[in-house]
Amino acid sequence: MSDIFREVEEDLRHERLRKIWDRVGPYVIGVAVLIVVGTAGYRGWEAWTRAQSEAAGDEYVNAIEAAEQGRTDEAELALHAIARGGSSGYAALARMRLAAIEAEKGDTEAAVKEFDTIAADKKVAPSLRDAASLRAGYLLADGGDRAEIEKRVSTLTADDNPWRHGARELMALAAYGAEDLAGARKWFQAIVDDRASPPEVMSRARMMLALVESLAGPAANAAGQDKQSEGQ
Structure with missing residues (x-):
């Protein structure tokens, strides 16, 4: 008797599974197909993107060479084409x-x-x-428009910004041009204190810092004399 019950139970289980499969089977197959096709599609897209990037890279290099050789019109045409249809990185570079x-x-x-x-x-x-x-x-x-320069580069001076060296130099030069010797000293000193500053930037900063210090001395003395005159 127990065998009969077991057989009936098995039949019911199979029937339930069959009905469930009838309902969801096509979707499961569809999802599986999409996964396979999607994976293949992604691989294809990845390969296409890589090929496009390499092609854009070659075109960009050729355009730069044309520009350096004085073939400006040719370079501009090529760069415009890359800017319109190249990969995002090369488009921006173009x-x-x-x-x-x-x-x-x-x-x-x-x-x-x-x-x-x-x-x-x-x-x-x-x-x-x-x-x-x-x-x-x-x-x-x-x-020499200090405000316009600072508007563009002041946010690039942070210690973790890879462009900080050039940005700090610009901030220093803008301050120097505005006769703000204290501001110029601050930024030139920041370059000197940063061990990661490129040698050429460091060298210019040291030279300008010495110049600022030499100018700040007489200026400070003159300011002190003015204050003494006012107090008399």
């Missing part, structure tokens, strides 16, 4: 190189505008956006 070409042509305003556009583009990698801000700051350094 845009930055186009801005640099504008600067080389003497159109600083257009170059700064393009660097600012790149710096504000959330689709561009943060490190490249910071680099664009720094490039804009360097272009503005000739004009």
Whole structure:
């Protein structure tokens, strides 16, 4: 008798499983197919992306070589093409190189505008956006507009920012140009105190720091004499 009950129980179990499979089986198969196809699709997309990136890299290098050899028109055409259709990294680099070409042509305003556009583009990698801000700051350094320079590079001076050395130098030069010797000393000293500062930046900072110190001495004496005169 127990065998009969066991057989019936098995039949019921199989029947329940069959009904469950009838309901969900197609979905399970569909999901399995999607997983396989999705994995294959991802691998294909990954390979395509890598190939596109490598192609964009070759095109970018060729464009830079054309620019360096004076074939500016050819370089600009290639860079515009990369900027429109290249991978995000090379597209941003192409845009930055186009801005640099504008600067080389003497159109600083257009170059700064393009660097600012790149710096504000959330689709561009943060490190490249910071680099664009720094490039804009360097272009503005000739004009001596301290506020405009600081607006672009002040946030890049943190100890963990890879662009801090150039940003600090710009902050120092902007302060020096505004005759703020204390501000200039602060930023040049920050460069000197940072052991990771590149040798050429460190060398310039030491030289400028000595100059600032020499100028600050007479200025401080003059200020002291003025205060004494006022007190008499």
